[in-house]
Amino acid sequence: MERNRHLLEVERLNVKFPGVHALKDVxxxxxxxxxxxxxxxxxxxxxxxxxxxxxxxxxxxxxxxFDGQVVHIMHPVHSRALGIDVVYQEVDxxxxxxxxxxxxxxxxxxxxxxxxxxxxxRRNHIKQQATAILHRLRKRIDPDALxxxxxxxEKQLVLIARSLVEKQRFIVFDEPTAAxxxxxxxxxxxxxxxxxxxEGIGVIFISHRLQELYTLAERATVMRDGAVVASGLMHxxxxxxxxxxxxxxxxxxxxxxxxxxxNANVTREHMTFAVHAFTxxxxxxxxISFEATGGQxxxxxxxxxxxxxxxxxxxxxxxxLLSGNIVLNGQNVRFxxxxxxxxxGVVLIPEERRKEGLWLAESVAFNLTIGTxxxxxxxxxxxxxxxxxxxxxxxxxxxxxxxxxTPNEKKPVAFLSGGNQQKVVIGKxxxxxxxxxxxxxxxxxxxxxxxxRDIMRLIRSLTAKGALVIYMTSELGELLAIADDIYVxxxxxxxxxxxxxxxxxxxxxYYATGGV
Amino acid sequence: xxxxxxxxxxxxxxKWGVVLAIIVLFIFFSIALPGFLSASNxxxxxxxxxxxxxxxIGLTVALTVNGLDLSxxxxxxxxxxLVVSFFVWYSMPLFVSLPLALLLSLSVALFNMLLILxxxxxxxxxxxxxxxxxxxxxxxxxxGGSISEGMPRxxxxxxxxxxxxxFKSMGQVPLIIIIMLIAVLLVHLLLNHTRYGRLLYAxxxxxxxxxxxxxxxxxxxxxxxxxxxxxxALGGLMIAARIGSAQVNAGAGYLMPAVAAxxxxxxFAGQGKPNALGTFAGAVLIGVLExxxxxxxxxxxxxxxxxxxxxxxxxxxxxxHQKNH
Numbered sequence: 001m002e003r004n005r006h007l008l009e010v011e012r013l014n015v016k017f018p019g020v021h022a023l024k025d026v027x028x029x030x031x032x033x034x035x036x037x038x039x040x041x042x043x044x045x046x047x048x049x050x051x052x053x054x055x056x057x058x059x060x061x062x063x064x065x066f067d068g069q070v071v072h073i074m075h076p077v078h079s080r081a082l083g084i085d086v087v088y089q090e091v092d093x094x095x096x097x098x099x100x101x102x103x104x105x106x107x108x109x110x111x112x113x114x115x116x117x118x119x120x121x122r123r124n125h126i127k128q129q130a131t132a133i134l135h136r137l138r139k140r141i142d143p144d145a146l147x148x149x150x151x152x153x154e155k156q157l158v159l160i161a162r163s164l165v166e167k168q169r170f171i172v173f174d175e176p177t178a179a180x181x182x183x184x185x186x187x188x189x190x191x192x193x194x195x196x197x198x199e200g201i202g203v204i205f206i207s208h209r210l211q212e213l214y215t216l217a218e219r220a221t222v223m224r225d226g227a228v229v230a231s232g233l234m235h236x237x238x239x240x241x242x243x244x245x246x247x248x249x250x251x252x253x254x255x256x257x258x259x260x261x262x263n264a265n266v267t268r269e270h271m272t273f274a275v276h277a278f279t280x281x282x283x284x285x286x287x288i289s290f291e292a293t294g295g296q297x298x299x300x301x302x303x304x305x306x307x308x309x310x311x312x313x314x315x316x317x318x319x320x321l322l323s324g325n326i327v328l329n330g331q332n333v334r335f336x337x338x339x340x341x342x343x344x345g346v347v348l349i350p351e352e353r354r355k356e357g358l359w360l361a362e363s364v365a366f367n368l369t370i371g372t373x374x375x376x377x378x379x380x381x382x383x384x385x386x387x388x389x390x391x392x393x394x395x396x397x398x399x400x401x402x403x404x405x406t407p408n409e410k411k412p413v414a415f416l417s418g419g420n421q422q423k424v425v426i427g428k429x430x431x432x433x434x435x436x437x438x439x440x441x442x443x444x445x446x447x448x449x450x451x452x453r454d455i456m457r458l459i460r461s462l463t464a465k466g467a468l469v470i471y472m473t474s475e476l477g478e479l480l481a482i483a484d485d486i487y488v489x490x491x492x493x494x495x496x497x498x499x500x501x502x503x504x505x506x507x508x509x510y511y512a513t514g515g516v
Numbered sequence: 517x518x519x520x521x522x523x524x525x526x527x528x529x530x531k532w533g534v535v536l537a538i539i540v541l542f543i544f545f546s547i548a549l550p551g552f553l554s555a556s557n558x559x560x561x562x563x564x565x566x567x568x569x570x571x572x573i574g575l576t577v578a579l580t581v582n583g584l585d586l587s588x589x590x591x592x593x594x595x596x597x598l599v600v601s602f603f604v605w606y607s608m609p610l611f612v613s614l615p616l617a618l619l620l621s622l623s624v625a626l627f628n629m630l631l632i633l634x635x636x637x638x639x640x641x642x643x644x645x646x647x648x649x650x651x652x653x654x655x656x657x658x659x660g661g662s663i664s665e666g667m668p669r670x671x672x673x674x675x676x677x678x679x680x681x682x683f684k685s686m687g688q689v690p691l692i693i694i695i696m697l698i699a700v701l702l703v704h705l706l707l708n709h710t711r712y713g714r715l716l717y718a719x720x721x722x723x724x725x726x727x728x729x730x731x732x733x734x735x736x737x738x739x740x741x742x743x744x745x746x747x748x749a750l751g752g753l754m755i756a757a758r759i760g761s762a763q764v765n766a767g768a769g770y771l772m773p774a775v776a777a778x779x780x781x782x783x784f785a786g787q788g789k790p791n792a793l794g795t796f797a798g799a800v801l802i803g804v805l806e807x808x809x810x811x812x813x814x815x816x817x818x819x820x821x822x823x824x825x826x827x828x829x830x831x832x833x834x835x836x837h838q839k840n841h
Contacts, residue, residue: 318728342730356728359721361788370718371729377711384711428729 006032006067006169006202008053008084013062015048015226022048023060024227032169032202035192037213037234039206040223041246041509046206049223050172053204054086055079080108083169085162087176091155097148102130104147105161113166133161136199137191153184160191164199171195172204177212178305179284182491189216208303210242211514224248239515243506270294271329273437273468275315278324284310285492288324292470292485294436295463299483299500300472303512307492308472309351312441315470316341316348328437342371345436347429349422349443357425360414364406365395367413367424372431398427403454419451426458438462439470444478456482476508488512530833531786534797538804545808552808563689565803566696567754571767572774572795573699574747579778579790580707581733581740582720583632586643587624588748588774590650592767595621595752597654600663600679600762607677614683614753621749624650625742632741633734647771655764664761679760687758695754699747704792716740717789773802776823780830788834802826 008030015023023045030036040046052060058074065071066082073079079086088094095104106126109115115126130143139157141150147158156176163171173192177185189212195201205217213220214234221231222245230237230245237245271294278288285307292298302308313319315326317335325334328344335341338348350356359367369376369391376394378385395409402423406416413421422443429435440459444452459469459482471483479486480500488496488511496511529536546553571588578585595617602613624646631642659670668674685691707713718726719736726733748767755766780801781794802823809822 313728316728337732338728338730339732347730348728350728355722356724358725359718362717362721366714366718370714370726370731373711373714386709386711386714388709 004032004200006083007065008170008202009063009065009068010049010052011063011065013049013052013060013064015045015052015057015060022226023052024225026062026223026226026228028221028228028231030170030202030204033196033200034219035196035203035205035217037205037207037217037220038223039208039210039213039220039242039246041208043225044223044246045226046223047174048226050086050174050204050206053079053084053170053172054088077112080112080166080168083167084172085159085166085168085170086172087156087159087163087174089174089176089178091152091159094159095147095155097146099147100143101134101141101145101147101150101158102127102143104158105130105133105143105165108162108166129165130161133164136164137161137194139191151184153180153187156188157191160195163201164195168201170202170204172206174206175208175305176205177207177209185212192216208512209514210239210510214239222246239510240506243509243513247505247509271436271466271468272327273329274327276325276327278311278314279322280307280310280314280492281320281322282310283492285314285489288489288494290485290487290494290497292468294466294468296485297459297463297469297471297483299479299486300470300489301474301476301479301486301508301512302472302489303474306474306489306512308474308489309441310492311489312348312350312439312470312472315439316346318348342432343434345434346439347371347432347435347437348439349425349429349441351441351445353421353425357428358413358421361412363410364399364404364413364416364424365391365409368395368398368409368427368431371428375433394431398431401430402427402458417448417451418446419448419454422447422451422455423458426455430462435467437468437470439472441472442474443471444473444475452478474512476505476512479508480505490514527786530783533833534780534784534794534801534830538797538801541801541804541808545804545811549808549811552811557807559689559693561800561803561807562693562696564807565799566692567751567758568770568773568777568802569696569796569799570699570754571748571751571770572777572799573703573792574744574751575774575778576781576790576792576795577703577707577716577747578740578744580713580716580720581737582723583639583737583740583744584643584775585628585741585744585748586640586771586775587628587646587650588744588751589767589769589771590647590654590765591621591624591745591748592752592755592770593765594624594650594654594657594767595749596756596766597658597663597762599683599753600756601658602677603679603683604663604665604667604675604677605669610680610683617753618746618749621752622742622745624748625738625745628741628745629738633737651765651768658762658764660764662761662763679756684757684760686754687756687760692754692758695750699750700792700796703743703747707792712736712739721789772820773799773823776827776830777802779827779834782834783830798830 011027013023013026026049038046051057055073055076055078063070064073071082103126106115106129127143134141134143141154141157147155176188180188192203196203207213217234220234220237222229222242224246274291276289279286288311290298300308310319314321316338317340318338325332333344354360376387376391392409399406399409404420404423406420413424429438443455463469473479483500486498486500486503487494488508490512551557571592575585575588598620599613599617602608602617628643628646631637632639661670665679715731716736718731719733723733751770752767756762777798778790778795780798781791782788784791784794784797787794805822806819809819
């Protein structure tokens with residue numbers, strides 16, 4: 001076991017982005033022959049650290065040392081040359097789908113390794129070498145299979161095999177289990193054990209799922225707000241310790257007073273909305289049920305990869321279901337497209353607003369009114385002519401009401417800040433008078449504090465008017481401030497239902513990370 | 517050049533570059549060629565670009581939903597073969613043959629929709645295969661040859677039909693220019709002043725956002741392909757009217773100039789997206805250049821070098837601008 005131990009140290013590592021200090025004086029020691037878990041809540045800096053090691057952030061300050069020698073990691077090629085391989089969550093980015101397993105395993109060898117000297121492509125030689133490596137991993141996977149036909153778990157395996165071919169010493173895994181089934185996760189853990197025990201590789205394992213780390217990691221480092229808050233042997237931390245460290249003691253953010261009181265007495269007739277046994281056709285969530293009435297904020301808590309976004313899309317008919325239905329005001333409805341959801345007043349404010357919610361090159365007015373053009377233009381037999389005055393007035397009204405910071409309604413939304421862009425997406429649905437169920441998917445992602453408060457206030461005013469808000473997020477503190485009932489999503493299943501005033505952030509985090 | 521001046525001039529250039537290029541060409545040609553600025557030459561330029569413009573205006577609508585339609589050239593061929601055959605072979609009256617030829621040509625759009633919306637083939641290759649098929653269809657229909665008045669059919673059957681003078685006037689000044697101007701105006705109004713235009717741009721600008729906003733995106737994509745087939749067929753009718761017969765692959769030569777005109781138009785007035793007035797400006801630019809070069813005795817077979825270079829230049833300015841955004 002004592003053969004050639006290698007040390008990878010980062011010392012006083014700092015990374016700054018405009019407005020964000022992503023890593024603050026981070027110092028950690030990693031060594032080969034063990035699994036080192038890095039845990040932390042959203043925005044703790046785990047991914048930034050990993051990207052520094054992977055050579056994606058050359059502008060870091062501080063030192064990275066390999067076996068005591070200071071090294072400069074300016075490019076992914078440098079980290080690979082040092083023997084550091086990063087398996088990102090998006091495995092497809094590192095694989096070539098129409099090549100075989102063997103060719104993908106040997107890809108680095110063909111490009112940077114000895115294989116680059118071969119002018120002739122030696123198919124059999126490549127297949128033999130790849131098979132030998134896969135054999136060493138004791139995995140039965142057809143070396144001739146095309147990578148595009150593999151499952152996610154198999155693709156990870158191909159990447160691990162590639163690391164072995166390239167004789168990497170450290171493998172960094174970024175949330176590798178987020179989209180794996182239970183059985184696949186166990187398989188992966190067995191494999192990681194093998195890598196560490198028999199190959200002597202150092203594994204750096206980034207995860208939100210605290211429970212699984214106890215079976216896997218020897219050592220753990222906890223990060224919060226870009227800094228290391230604790231580091232030590234895994235079994236010296238209890239799960240409660242970890243949750244507490246991840247959140248910090250000052251985490252009792254009381255935004256309740258800022259956003260006004262809950263449950264404003266709704267005099268309106270209550271709308272009812274019930275979701276029954278929603279099961280995703282692609283298996284990202286199963287058997288999700290919940291009920292709500294107008295005037296409520298329903299919180300859905302879940303970490304990255306828990307299936308929130310998929311659920312949100314399925315609720316508006318943008319993602320095919322295997323089974324399940326919605327009962328809206330006692331009426332059975334099933335949306336096969338967002339067009340139908342819209343007709344019933346169910347609207348989505350998507351997580352990836354720049355990709356899924358906005359037309360960046362178009363004006364604020366265009367973006368605000370695109371969902372309501374029917375009421376802002378003449379009917380079909382009059383040519384569908386746009387009523388430009390009304391269009392402008394409605395936009396200005398919404399810009400004023402939401403406090404969208406823009407010089408005028410004609411400015412392209414690309415020039416607005418994240419928070420103001422989010423307000424535009426919300427404003428689009430406020431203009432749509434039939435909207436009554438608002439689904440927010442991570443609405444405060446990339447939004448500054450002031451805009452965050454505005455959004456919370458807006459949600460309050462929606463429910464005060466009798467609308468239902470379904471608020472999905474991994475920012476658990478926000479849920480406590482805004483939600484009435486909270487459902488916790490883990491691994492595509494509803495694991496808990498709690499009332500917001502009977503729970504704490506650490507309890508939520510505990511459930512959301514797989515504790516029961 | 518001071519940096520602030522540079523910062524102002526470069527965006528201005530990419531906004532009005534096409535217009536500026538047209539003006540510069542006008543000045544250059546009118547100095548170099550005495551007859552260039554005459555009224556008859558101006559009309560001749562407009563006449564020469566009208567068919568390309570009509571076809572390009574349809575392509576502009578397809579481009580708004582991010583759909584490139586390469587089948588427009590052969591759709592024009594099909595329409596011209598159909599309409600001339602209706603006149604010459606079947607002696608149909610004008611009011612039957614015109615709508616019938618247009619309607620039958622629209623089936624090309626149906627086939628495109630089948631490939632693109634149903635089978636989800638990328639638009640470029642889908643319309644490429646449509647282009648081949650329709651080209652073959654038109655040629656098979658005419659028996660691999662041209663159709664003109666008094667010419668017997670391939671099996672020797674004599675023909676007695678005449679091409680009506682009213683139809684031929686579609687290919688003459690002033691009607692040919694009027695049709696072009698109306699087409700440009702109508703599509704300009706459609707894209708900029710109606711709900712449908714907004715939703716076309718929304719579909720092309722961000723199809724995922726459009727879908728999640730509840731816009732029936734496939735309906736708008738279908739509409740766009742129908743519009744491009746319609747204007748291509750209209751262009752085909754104009755070709756037939758202009759030459760007074762149906763020629764083999766008569767529309768094929770219009771594909772590339774139409775694509776060029778539409779893409780050159782992207783940057784017009786800083787819109788950065790397909791638009792009717794820009795397409796018209798693009799067609800004018802190509803037309804002026806071609807006219808002037810012909811008058812300067814540049815051989816016709818070298819003309820494509822110039823047209824291709826203009827397209828490359830326009831694309832470079834559009835995409836270079838995007839890259840630096």
